[in-house]
Amino acid sequence: MPAKAEKVIFSAEIRKESKEMSDHQLTELIERYLDGSMTAEERTQFELLRKNDATVESRVAEHMQFIGLLKQYGERLELEKRLNAIHDEIDVHALKEEVTIHPTWVVRMWRNHHSKISVAASIAIFAILGTLFFTGKLNNHESNFEQLSQEIGKIKQSQATLNTRTNSIINDIKGSKRITNPGNFRGTGFALSSNGYIVTNYHVIKDADSVYVQNAAGESFHSKVIYTEPGNDIAVLQINDEAFEGLAAVPYNFKRSSTDLGENVFTIGYPDSKVVIGLGGLTSTTGYQGDTTEYQVSIPVNPGNSGGPLLDDKGNVIGIINAKQTQVAGAAFAVKSAYLLKAIQNIPSDSLSKSLTLNTKNTLAGLSRPQQIKKLRNYVFMVKVYNQ
Amino acid sequence: MNKELKASAPTDSEIVLGILNNSEIVLKKLYTTYFPMILQLIVNNNGDEDDAKDIYQEAIIVLYNKIKSGKFELSSKLKTYIYSVCRRLWLKRLSHMNRYGGDIRDFEEYLPVDEEVDDHNERDIQFSKMESALQLLGEPCKTIMEDFYIHNRSMQDICERFGYTNADNAKTQKYKCLQRLKKLFFQQK
Numbered sequence: 001m002p003a004k005a006e007k008v009i010f011s012a013e014i015r016k017e018s019k020e021m022s023d024h025q026l027t028e029l030i031e032r033y034l035d036g037s038m039t040a041e042e043r044t045q046f047e048l049l050r051k052n053d054a055t056v057e058s059r060v061a062e063h064m065q066f067i068g069l070l071k072q073y074g075e076r077l078e079l080e081k082r083l084n085a086i087h088d089e090i091d092v093h094a095l096k097e098e099v100t101i102h103p104t105w106v107v108r109m110w111r112n113h114h115s116k117i118s119v120a121a122s123i124a125i126f127a128i129l130g131t132l133f134f135t136g137k138l139n140n141h142e143s144n145f146e147q148l149s150q151e152i153g154k155i156k157q158s159q160a161t162l163n164t165r166t167n168s169i170i171n172d173i174k175g176s177k178r179i180t181n182p183g184n185f186r187g188t189g190f191a192l193s194s195n196g197y198i199v200t201n202y203h204v205i206k207d208a209d210s211v212y213v214q215n216a217a218g219e220s221f222h223s224k225v226i227y228t229e230p231g232n233d234i235a236v237l238q239i240n241d242e243a244f245e246g247l248a249a250v251p252y253n254f255k256r257s258s259t260d261l262g263e264n265v266f267t268i269g270y271p272d273s274k275v276v277i278g279l280g281g282l283t284s285t286t287g288y289q290g291d292t293t294e295y296q297v298s299i300p301v302n303p304g305n306s307g308g309p310l311l312d313d314k315g316n317v318i319g320i321i322n323a324k325q326t327q328v329a330g331a332a333f334a335v336k337s338a339y340l341l342k343a344i345q346n347i348p349s350d351s352l353s354k355s356l357t358l359n360t361k362n363t364l365a366g367l368s369r370p371q372q373i374k375k376l377r378n379y380v381f382m383v384k385v386y387n388q
Numbered sequence: 389m390n391k392e393l394k395a396s397a398p399t400d401s402e403i404v405l406g407i408l409n410n411s412e413i414v415l416k417k418l419y420t421t422y423f424p425m426i427l428q429l430i431v432n433n434n435g436d437e438d439d440a441k442d443i444y445q446e447a448i449i450v451l452y453n454k455i456k457s458g459k460f461e462l463s464s465k466l467k468t469y470i471y472s473v474c475r476r477l478w479l480k481r482l483s484h485m486n487r488y489g490g491d492i493r494d495f496e497e498y499l500p501v502d503e504e505v506d507d508h509n510e511r512d513i514q515f516s517k518m519e520s521a522l523q524l525l526g527e528p529c530k531t532i533m534e535d536f537y538i539h540n541r542s543m544q545d546i547c548e549r550f551g552y553t554n555a556d557n558a559k560t561q562k563y564k565c566l567q568r569l570k571k572l573f574f575q576q577k
Contacts, residue, residue, distance in 0.1 A: 024563040066570060067537055072511075073518045074538030079452060082412070083445045086419045092427070092437045099428035101493075 026056070030063050161273055168218035188269035188308035188321070189213055189237060191379040192344070194247040195354050196239035198223065199340060200307030200383050201322055202230045211237060213381035216275060219243070220384070227347045232293055232339045233322050235307075236347060237383070238354075250359040251375050252309070254337050255316040261285060265297055267321050267334075268373060269308030270382040277373055278305065287322075287333040294333045295319050301332040307383060310334040315364025315372050400466045407455045419448060422467060425496065426474045432493050434482060443481070447473040450508045464499055472498040476505045521572040529565035536562060 032038050033046050050057050110117065187204030191197070198213060205211050205225055214220045221241035228235045259265075263282045268275060280299035287294025297310065301323045310319035319334030344356065364372045398406075398417045406414025423444055430440035447470050454460040475498050482492075522530050528550055535541040535549070543558060552558040 023567070024560060027563050027566065028559070066573070069514055069518060070533070070537045070569075073515050074534070076449070076515055079449060080445065082415065083419060083448060086416045087423075087441055087445070090420060090423060092441075095424055095427055096431055096437050099424055099431065101432050 026059060027063065030060050033060070034064065164218060164273055168214065168220065171217065171219045186270060186272075186304050186385070187306040187383040188304065189381045189383045190307075190309040190317075191247055191250055191381070192236070192358060193356055194249055194359075195356075196223075196244055196246065197226075197354075197356050198237040198239065198381060198383075199320060200235050200237060201320065201335075202228050202233045202235045203322075204307050204383050205235050205237070205385055206230075207387055208385040209387040210385075212384040212386070213237065213239060214384060215381055216377045226351045227343070229339075229343045229346065232335055232343060234320065234335060234340060234343045236344070247379065249361075249363075250379060251363040252311065252315050252317050252379075253360050253362045254341055254358055255312070255318045256338060256341060258285060258336065258338070259295070259312060259318045263318075264313045265299070265310055265318065266369070267297075267299055267301070267305060267308045267310050268376055268380050269301075269305040269321065270380075271302035271304035273382075275377055275380070276305075282318075283331065291333070293339050294322065294335055296331050296333055299332050304382075305332070308380065309376075311364075311372075311376075315362055315367070315376075400462055403466060404455055404460065404462065407452060415452075418466075422470050425467070425471060428495055429471070429474060430478060432495075433478065435478065439478075439481070443474050443477050444470075446477055446508065450504055453508075454504070468497060468499060469501070471496040472501045473505060476501050480505070517573055517576050520576065521569055524572050525565065525569050529561075529568065532562055532565050533569055 029046060033043065038046065050060060187200055189198040189200035189204075192199050205228075208225070211223045211225060212220045213223050221239045221244045223237040223239045223241070226236055226238045259282055261282055261284070265280060265282050267278045269278070270276070278299040278301055280297050282295055283298045284296035286292050287296055295310070295318070299321075301308075301321055303323050305321045306323045308321040309317050310321055312318050316337075317340075318337050320337075320340060321332060321334050323332055341358075344358070347356070364375060367375070398414065398421065403414055403418050407418075423440075426444040426447070427437065427440040430443060431437065435443075450473050451460070451466070451470060475492070475494070479492065522533065525533065532546060532550070535546055536543070543555060543562070546552075546562070547555055547558045550558070552561070
């Protein structure tokens, strides 16, 4: 019955749209052409039409493609039906049991619940951290740790001190010398020549009964003061100990001219029982209260640094550290090397038992700072002074 | 871990010849021989038996069409080919469902078959368009289209089936239906 109704509607439509009819006719022609039901004459005619009319040609191609797809779709459905029928005969359930790899329960649990487990774990971690944070445990631990590292630092330091002392004692015993007690006053001195002449500050050795110098290895040698120039705070010592075997060639030379402001300078000395390096710059060409014989440098120094060498970047000695005035914050002073050279010239020749020839070749110039210091430390001595 | 899958497998050339000759028995043999291998792949990689069925049937269709089109060359074992296609299809589906964890537990060696799978997907898209166009077309047009173009029934049969008295009317009806079907098909994105 609905078919009948359709029919009526369609015949009405057909009458209305005559243009559509021509479309239908073309489709019919194409179909008849494709299924080979045309007469030979119709066929030639249609082929001519195809050749001459591009729209007809494209309609043929489109029709072929569309009907092809429709047919393939039908074939696909058919194949799927066949495959489904085959599939239904397989006992999938039993097969599944056979091929499934059963992981251990831990793995299964993780696979099924890993998101929940992860969330739970994050909450737990967060809660623990939160508790620690709010109870202040975390901070305490940190400061405890700092204290601890400081303690360790102190222990290390005292250990090092102990080592140095032990070394010096052992060396003294080895050299079959008397065991020395640490001197009353300490300063620093450095070699002028390889045969045992050493320069230090006058104020270091003033009023001394006896003077010893100790090298980086902890060996002490008896020395005597051969020349002083209190005005420039310079004193020259000579090692007169039998155990002293001389030094290798001195690696630095002594600068005659004045050094410019801002030059990087450094010193090496014994502010306490161990060698300490001080780094800084030349901040003024005059010293304390405008003293023209001195430089001002921005190196933190202690009284023990007195008499130590002040060197520039290339390893030239440009002065002697003079740490008398410690009340000026952040500044230290050094006697200019020119005055040292002058003082050496002024030494009476009968005071010199050996010749005092200054080194003029600087072998530190090309070296990096740590290498310079490695070489230097063998020529810098701790000056120990004994008096009643 | 990897269980030996027992089956008296038909030879590859037997299968190719059988499919070319539309042999139902060979198709069934092919299907039952390699299904366990694919079931094993899917159920051990986050899938279930229904996923395995879908994927396996798709792969069989890819193979079937390739043999039918004459483009299939026996350069590798059928087993490897089927496994590779299924593996590729399953990886695609896993990443589509956001279930892909980055690795897959493999049971066989495999080949790159991206191009074939992509062609297959392209075709599938066309088919699903056709399916929904036919649905939208409604009755009786859908049945007329299927009967005439897919099942190759004659216009005579169709006339009788739908009670058309006039063969011309039936023909007109058929062309109208075809026109609407085309319109519905090409309208879809």
